[in-house]
Amino acid sequence: MKLRGRKIYPGLVEGEALVTSMGISFFGGVDPDTGVVVEKDHELEGQSIAGKVLVFPTGKGSTVGSYTLYRLKHNGLAPAAVINAECETITAVGCIIAEIPCVDQVPIQEIKTGAKVLVYGEEGMVEVLT
Amino acid sequence: MELTREEQAMLEGESGRATRKAMEILVTLGTIYGAERMVPVSSVQIAGVSYDNLGEAGLHFLTEMADGGGKARVLTTLNPAGMDIENREALGISAAFAEKQERVLKAFERMNVITTCSCTPYLFGNTPHYGEHIAWAESSAVCYANAVLGARTNREGGPSALATALTGVTPAYGYHLDVNRIPSITIQVDGEVTRSDEFGALGKAIGEKLEGLGGKAVPYIRGVRKASVEALKSFCASLATYGGTGLFHMEGVTPEAAQMSAPTALVVISPQDIGAAYQSLFDPTKNEVDFVTLGCPHLSIKEIARIAELLEGKVVKKEFWITTARPTKQIADRMGYTKIIEASGAKFAADTCCVVAPIKGRFNVMATDSAKACYYAYAKNKFKTVLKPFDQVVEEATR
Numbered sequence: 378m379k380l381r382g383r384k385i386y387p388g389l390v391e392g393e394a395l396v397t398s399m400g401i402s403f404f405g406g407v408d409p410d411t412g413v414v415v416e417k418d419h420e421l422e423g424q425s426i427a428g429k430v431l432v433f434p435t436g437k438g439s440t441v442g443s444y445t446l447y448r449l450k451h452n453g454l455a456p457a458a459v460i461n462a463e464c465e466t467i468t469a470v471g472c473i474i475a476e477i478p479c480v481d482q483v484p485i486q487e488i489k490t491g492a493k494v495l496v497y498g499e500e501g502m503v504e505v506l507t
Numbered sequence: 508m509e510l511t512r513e514e515q516a517m518l519e520g521e522s523g524r525a526t527r528k529a530m531e532i533l534v535t536l537g538t539i540y541g542a543e544r545m546v547p548v549s550s551v552q553i554a555g556v557s558y559d560n561l562g563e564a565g566l567h568f569l570t571e572m573a574d575g576g577g578k579a580r581v582l583t584t585l586n587p588a589g590m591d592i593e594n595r596e597a598l599g600i601s602a603a604f605a606e607k608q609e610r611v612l613k614a615f616e617r618m619n620v621i622t623t624c625s626c627t628p629y630l631f632g633n634t635p636h637y638g639e640h641i642a643w644a645e646s647s648a649v650c651y652a653n654a655v656l657g658a659r660t661n662r663e664g665g666p667s668a669l670a671t672a673l674t675g676v677t678p679a680y681g682y683h684l685d686v687n688r689i690p691s692i693t694i695q696v697d698g699e700v701t702r703s704d705e706f707g708a709l710g711k712a713i714g715e716k717l718e719g720l721g722g723k724a725v726p727y728i729r730g731v732r733k734a735s736v737e738a739l740k741s742f743c744a745s746l747a748t749y750g751g752t753g754l755f756h757m758e759g760v761t762p763e764a765a766q767m768s769a770p771t772a773l774v775v776i777s778p779q780d781i782g783a784a785y786q787s788l789f790d791p792t793k794n795e796v797d798f799v800t801l802g803c804p805h806l807s808i809k810e811i812a813r814i815a816e817l818l819e820g821k822v823v824k825k826e827f828w829i830t831t832a833r834p835t836k837q838i839a840d841r842m843g844y845t846k847i848i849e850a851s852g853a854k855f856a857a858d859t860c861c862v863v864a865p866i867k868g869r870f871n872v873m874a875t876d877s878a879k880a881c882y883y884a885y886a887k888n889k890f891k892t893v894l895k896p897f898d899q900v901v902e903e904a905t906r
Contacts, residue, residue, distance in 0.1 A: 385539070386535070440665060441665065444562065444565040448567075451564065464539055465539070467664065469535050473532050473535055
């Protein structure tokens with residue numbers, strides 16, 4: 378299944394989807410030294426986003442969150458790619474400075490956790506393989 | 508987005524890799540928010556300066572941008588740092604923190620950014636005029652620049668403001684466009700507000716109402732007959748903190764209000780609403796106040812003169828930080844205010860403030876006149892807060 382969206386940051390990657398219906402605040406919500414979501418009562422609390430194709434509706438919280446994505450990347454714990462319903466400043470800037478492929482305006486409800494997905498950053502497209 | 512030849516060249520890396528990264532950020536934001544083109548700006552204010560907020564990642568990014576040849580193309584000033592650059596030991600800031608903080612400032616300096624380290628750049632030299640396009644981070648200053656000065660900026664974050672500094676342009680969307688500056692809701696303020704602490708409480712009351720209506724609304728505020736610069740800076744800080752508001756119009760006070768008509772959608776702010784907002788920041792705690800601070804946003808010289816008047820011949824019994832910008836402190840030095848204030852035992856904390864300094868765990872209960880400072884004292888440092896009128900905050904320190 379191919380899902381069309383919009384390019385935020387280019388790059389071609391394949392990975393396993395980790396999906397949430399909740400927004401993510403990277404600053405304070407994700408531990409940059411472990412890659413684990415630490416926001417209390419978040420659907421993904423306790424799970425690692427490292428190496429995953431991270432799928433969430435939109436970002437939220439402090440603009441310092443862009444630097445959290447950058448730090449995750451330097452620690453080798455960044456998501457392989459990011460897919461949003463609607464990307465906003467914090468996530469977009471974070472993906473650009475950390476060079477993480479990112480696509481938005483994708484119907485994210487079509488993607489399930491554990492699915493294998495191919496992200497075509499440049500084309501703004503996502504292919505769900507399984 | 509349609510780019511000029513020069514903008515396209517920056518995107519292709521002709522001005523080096525830092526400028527290229529900067530333009531990538533701006534083009535992407537422009538695409539997300541539907542901008543058709545870039546608009547040149549004349550002024551930038553960057554947030555994300557304290558090492559306490561930036562961490563190692565932020566420092567690394569800023570160093571990379573400086574190494575990549577990034578240079579500010581327009582007047583660019585900085586938000587407060589995590590310490591007083593000339594007086595860190597008196598404030599109990601560790602040498603390890605200072606070393607990191609100095610590296611952050613060095614990176615900015617290499618990029619030709621003016622290391623003012625203040626949240627009130629509009630008080631000394633970074634003062635845009637009516638209608639001027641700018642790109643500011645620091646939510647209180649964004650609100651002040653848009654509303655009080657009538658300049659035009661979106662609510663930038665640290666990296667996007669830096670990106671504009673290095674390119675001289677910002678995507679034309681949001682508050683840069685006339686259509687998005689039109690108010691959508693009238694806020695009728697019943698009851699008198701005069702002091703800075705009351706304006707802070709008013710900002711919280713209005714901010715939370717707007718937040719409850721989904722945010723994003725530009726309010727048209729009536730019923731405030733006059734407001735000093737000090738009152739407006741307190742109000743802007745609070746409204747931005749509690750409502751995420753980046754622009755308001757205030758009848759008879761702000762420049763664009765006269766061109767706008769009051770929207771029919773109406774919210775009344777009663778004296779009870781203001782009182783409730785005030786009470787919510789006053790923890791009736793049995794714990795003694797152990798930290799007193801004035802200067803969120805940074806104090807004006809008029810406010811420092813008042814502190815000197817109140818502290819003359821007195822002795823301060825609690826840790827008392829007076830936070831302001833370096834240029835304002837220098838005027839206080841010349842006027843003899845610093846001498847009087849320091850003789851009392853109170854401490855100047857220039858270049859920094861209680862919101863961004865690394866003070867978690869050091870205090871339990873903070874007294875201040877600032878509604879914004881109360882929010883961060885609790886959210887970031889878990890302090891209890893006591894909101895009081897300016898003069899009474901000074902008195903609290905001597906008790």
